Amino acid sequence: xxxxxxxxxxxxxxxxxxxxxxxxxxxxxxxxxxxxxxxxxxxxxxxxxxxxxxxxxxxxxxxxxxxxxxxxxxxxxxxxxxxxxxxxxxxxxxxxxxxxxxxxxxxxxxxxxxxxxxxxxxxxxxxxxxxxxxxxxxxxxxxxxxxxxxxxxxxxxxxxxxxxxxxxxxxxxxxxxxxxxxxxxxxxxxxxxxxxxxxxxxxxxxxxxxxxxxxxxxxxxxxxxxxxxxxxxxxxxxxxxxxxxxxxxxxxxxxxxxxxxxxxxxxxxxxxxxxxxxxxxxxxxxxxxxxxxxxxxxxxxxxxxxxxxxxxxxxxxxxxxxxxxxxxxxxxxxxxx
Amino acid sequence: xxxxxxxxxxxxxxxxxxxxxxxxxxxxxxxxxxxxxxxxxxxxxxxxxxxxxxxxxxxxxxxxxxxxxxxxxxxxxxxxxxxxxxxxxxxxxxxxxxxxxxxxxxxxxxxxxxxxxxxxxxxxxxxxxxxxxxxxxxxxxxxxxxxxxxxxxxxxxxxxxxxxxxxxxxxxxxxxxxxxxxxxxxxxxxxxxxxxxxxxxxxxxxxxxxxxxxxxxxxxxxxxxxxxxxxxxxxxxxxxxx
Amino acid sequence: xxxxxxxxxxxxxxxxxxxxxxxxxxxxxxxxxxxxxxxxxxxxxxxxxxxxxxxxxxxxxxxxxxxxxxxxxxxxxxxxxxxxxxxxxxxxxxxxxxxxxxxxxxxxxxxxxxxxxxxxxxxxxxxxxxxxxxxxxxxxxxxxxxxxxxxxxxxxxxxxxxxxxxxxxxxxxxxxxxxxxxxxxxxxxxxxxxxxxxxxxxxxxxxxxxxxxxxxxxxxxxxxxxxxxxxxxxxxxxxxxxxxxxxxxxxxxxxxxxxxxxxxxxxxxxxxxxxxxxxxxxxxxxxxxxxxxx
Numbered sequence: 020x021x022x023x024x025x026x027x028x029x030x031x032x033x034x035x036x037x038x039x040x041x042x043x044x045x046x047x048x049x050x051x052x053x054x055x056x057x058x059x060x061x062x063x064x065x066x067x068x069x070x071x072x073x074x075x076x077x078x079x080x081x082x083x084x085x086x087x088x089x090x091x092x093x094x095x096x097x098x099x100x101x102x103x104x105x106x107x108x109x110x111x112x113x114x115x116x117x118x119x120x121x122x123x124x125x126x127x128x129x130x131x132x133x134x135x136x137x138x139x140x141x142x143x144x145x146x147x148x149x150x151x152x153x154x155x156x157x158x159x160x161x162x163x164x165x166x167x168x169x170x171x172x173x174x175x176x177x178x179x180x181x182x183x184x185x186x187x188x189x190x191x192x193x194x195x196x197x198x199x200x201x202x203x204x205x206x207x208x209x210x211x212x213x214x215x216x217x218x219x220x221x222x223x224x225x226x227x228x229x230x231x232x233x234x235x236x237x238x239x240x241x242x243x244x245x246x247x248x249x250x251x252x253x254x255x256x257x258x259x260x261x262x263x264x265x266x267x268x269x270x271x272x273x274x275x276x277x278x279x280x281x282x283x284x285x286x287x288x289x290x291x292x293x294x295x296x297x298x299x300x301x302x303x304x305x306x307x308x309x310x311x312x313x314x315x316x317x318x319x320x321x322x323x324x325x326x327x328x329x330x331x332x333x334x335x336x337x338x339x340x341x342x343x344x345x346x347x348x349x350x351x352x353x354x355x356x
Numbered sequence: 357x358x359x360x361x362x363x364x365x366x367x368x369x370x371x372x373x374x375x376x377x378x379x380x381x382x383x384x385x386x387x388x389x390x391x392x393x394x395x396x397x398x399x400x401x402x403x404x405x406x407x408x409x410x411x412x413x414x415x416x417x418x419x420x421x422x423x424x425x426x427x428x429x430x431x432x433x434x435x436x437x438x439x440x441x442x443x444x445x446x447x448x449x450x451x452x453x454x455x456x457x458x459x460x461x462x463x464x465x466x467x468x469x470x471x472x473x474x475x476x477x478x479x480x481x482x483x484x485x486x487x488x489x490x491x492x493x494x495x496x497x498x499x500x501x502x503x504x505x506x507x508x509x510x511x512x513x514x515x516x517x518x519x520x521x522x523x524x525x526x527x528x529x530x531x532x533x534x535x536x537x538x539x540x541x542x543x544x545x546x547x548x549x550x551x552x553x554x555x556x557x558x559x560x561x562x563x564x565x566x567x568x569x570x571x572x573x574x575x576x577x578x579x580x581x582x583x584x585x586x587x588x589x590x591x592x593x594x595x596x597x598x
Numbered sequence: 599x600x601x602x603x604x605x606x607x608x609x610x611x612x613x614x615x616x617x618x619x620x621x622x623x624x625x626x627x628x629x630x631x632x633x634x635x636x637x638x639x640x641x642x643x644x645x646x647x648x649x650x651x652x653x654x655x656x657x658x659x660x661x662x663x664x665x666x667x668x669x670x671x672x673x674x675x676x677x678x679x680x681x682x683x684x685x686x687x688x689x690x691x692x693x694x695x696x697x698x699x700x701x702x703x704x705x706x707x708x709x710x711x712x713x714x715x716x717x718x719x720x721x722x723x724x725x726x727x728x729x730x731x732x733x734x735x736x737x738x739x740x741x742x743x744x745x746x747x748x749x750x751x752x753x754x755x756x757x758x759x760x761x762x763x764x765x766x767x768x769x770x771x772x773x774x775x776x777x778x779x780x781x782x783x784x785x786x787x788x789x790x791x792x793x794x795x796x797x798x799x800x801x802x803x804x805x806x807x808x809x810x811x812x813x814x815x816x817x818x819x820x821x822x823x824x825x826x827x828x829x830x831x832x833x834x835x836x837x838x839x840x841x842x843x844x845x846x847x848x849x850x851x852x853x854x855x856x857x858x859x860x861x862x863x864x865x866x867x868x869x870x871x872x873x874x875x876x877x878x879x880x881x882x883x884x885x886x887x888x889x890x891x892x
Contacts, residue, residue: 092691139869142876145690146633147831150823151872154865157820161862217461217470220450224458227447234407234441235506236433236462276816280698287695292449321706321812328703332681335695339688 066192073199079285079297080206085250087292090226095152098159099129101274103255118187133251137244160274290343366415377569390560408432438512444499448492521552611738613845619800622793628832635697638815639704644801674794708812716809830878
């Protein structure tokens with residue numbers, strides 16, 4: 020389901036359209052446009068949507084490291100998101116640790132959780148893995164909901180909405196746009212770096228055929244744990260950023276299966292295993308779901324989701340390789356062997 | 357000269373069936389050993405035991421003096437033992453050269469050096485024209501060659517071939533036989549399980565014949581071909597009902 | 599002492615009903631090798647159907663089974679035709695997302711049609727049955743009986759009918775089954791529809807015990823998944839056993855720890871099983887490591 024890999028001899032140049040293994044002009048221009056958009060402060064009424072699109076773009080890329088590159092389709096990533104968000108927030112509220120540092124602690128905590136999940140699911144594949152990741156996430160959610168003394172239970176946690184740069188509470192939506200775009204860019208850079216590195220190759224090998232990978236000297240459990248830990252850490256960072264933007268953590272959303280589903284959906288629609296896919300997925304779906312909610316949410320409760328879900332089914336059945344896959348097919352019709 | 361591989365009194369049972377029944381043999385460095393026998397004889401099981409896919413029920417496997425019994429496949433690979441898969445297991449979404457690079461990383465940890473090694477290996481096996489093709493698009497013949505390329509890119513001390521000739525055209529068989537025959541000169545010892553007998557009989561330095569889980573003959577190819585026990589095993593009334 | 603016995607009895611009974619609800623899922627997985635993430639919503643739809651039957655005709659929801667079960671069979675066949683069938687030869691993720699999409703669709707269609715109000719069916723039995731100091735709700739006992747009958751019927755069909763043989767052949771080797779003249783796509787269709795019909799039966803038994811609302815499926819689908827994995831994917835008897843385990847664990851832990859933690863314990867049970875016995879208690883060896891499309 021990935022786009023065709025770049026010819027390895029051409030890896031040092033920049034390609035036109037997206038390819039695995041090298042940066043393309045398409046992505047550079049896209050990121051540049053985003054940066055300019057933020058700098059110019061365009062579309063002030065849409066800033067919430069823009070912030071979310073960037074954030075979820077980064078979260079989609081984070082999920083993609085485990086799901087797209089290593090083949091670990093997880094529906095439990097909300098657990099890592101929540102661990103990151105809650106860790107930094109609790110450290111801030113109870114110990115006055117600035118979220119600029121707390122974000123790293125959250126990332127480490129999420130990474131550990133990711134490694135634990137990986138070990139639990141060491142021998143599982145396919146739907147078994149998916150279900151286990153779901154169960155894992157549910158365990159985390161129930162703990163968060165019930166450990167009220169630490170997590171605030173069902174009431175959640177809130178951060179005072181007082182702009183405070185030293186504690187990552189920014190003054191303007193434009194500033195948040197910039198923060199989220201930086202996160203997106205970081206996630207993108209990590210993905211591109213992975214694709215060109217030995218570790219990244221090991222991820223792909225374990226995804227495509229882990230018997231063959233083992234026969235080549237790769238320890239599949241170690242590689243999967245590493246992939247999950249990286250993915251979880253990056254997701255946890257997104258969690259902290261989310262907490263610092265919304266300034267309120269609602270456990271029924273933050274560690275929910277619905278959120279986990281979103282993390283998996285965006286890369287799937289955009290193109291699994293690619294660097295551009297998750298970004299495209301987020302840029303398409305995040306505004307679309309907000310648009311649908313705004314326009315149809317009033318007509319009848321649930322109508323917007325009816326359209327959303329039907330659209331999803333159609334996309335999955337007819338474009339299984341996602342947007343990136345569709346672009347790739349246009350660019351390069353398959354030649355016979 | 358101590359043996360590269362020593363299989364000592366290995367027994368392996370699946371439930372009540374003894375697939376490998378007290379097998380012992382040694383392989384010296386530089387040998388090209390052919391492992392043959394009728395269907396159901398236990399060759400694949402023995403092969404998988406040596407490759408580390410599962411630990412033997414009893415017995416020891418020793419590589420270069422080190423007891424590797426029960427070692428996992430990736431540990432065997434790191435110990436210098438490479439293997440091919442009878443049904444090819446390519447990384448379908450990666451290109452041919454990337455498939456080989458994965459194996460090459462064992463010896464060359466940087467992307468550039470692994471790429472080099474992979475390139476050279478592909479050229480050796482005539483796969484250079486397919487370098488950038490997706491492995492998932494290749495025909496069976498090419499995939500089998502890719503299996504061999506991946507094994508060789510690991511610069512192994514010992515390589516285990518599992519029916520690499522099955523499904524190949526006569527020309528391809530000839531080309532592959534030449535590649536395999538040259539391996540001992542490069543310092544690579546070979547254990548080769550095969551059904552395409554004319555290829556293996558010409559190239560092996562020693563044959564080991566398995567039937568019903570036991571070694572029934574061992575020696576030079578010509579001698580083994582005339583051995584009455586071997587002839588009976590292949591052509592006789594004993595029908596394997598495994 | 600009586601408390602423990604009461605908890606265990608209640609747990610076993612409710613567990614049997616959970617098992618009934620999960621049998622369709624395990625059957626579908628065993629044959630098609632797909633997990634229907636909209637399973638909970640199938641249950642929800644059937645429960646609304648049983649409730650409507652009761653409201654409109656004043657009939658006992660158990661009688662609703664006459665209409666609900668065949669209706670669910672047809673519904674399952676429709677879903678297979680439209681969504682599942684064409685997704686089977688695509689990468690596994692497609693079925694996952696397609697059924698998840700279906701789940702969201704059904705939840706929200708129900709929300710639009712029925713609103714979020716809880717719907718209930720009045721209790722069928724006026725009093726609980728008592729055996730010694732143990733009290734048993736009539737609806738629970740009836741559910742238990744229905745589940746046992748269903749299990750036995752299914753086992754009989756699988757072992758003694760041609761359809762059952764065809765299903766077993768397809769499970770063991772789809773390619774060989776095709777070569778033997780078994781219309782595998784038809785088997786898939788029938789199995790998916792039958793699994794949905796089973797859900798319909800479970801819904802009729804559950805409606806006197808649980809309120810219906812659009813998202814009720816979410817609670818139950820996770821329970822169903824746990825039961826299916828615990829019992830071994832594809833095993834009917836395993837689903838029954840898994841159901842008993844889950845029912846008892848939930849019952850006992852809800853009493854001794856806290857109701858909120860009832861769910862936590864069976865998720866932990868699930869995770870323990872996946873670590874130590876990924877094939878489940880009665881599943882095929884290697885089932886968990888086969889995954890999909892290999």
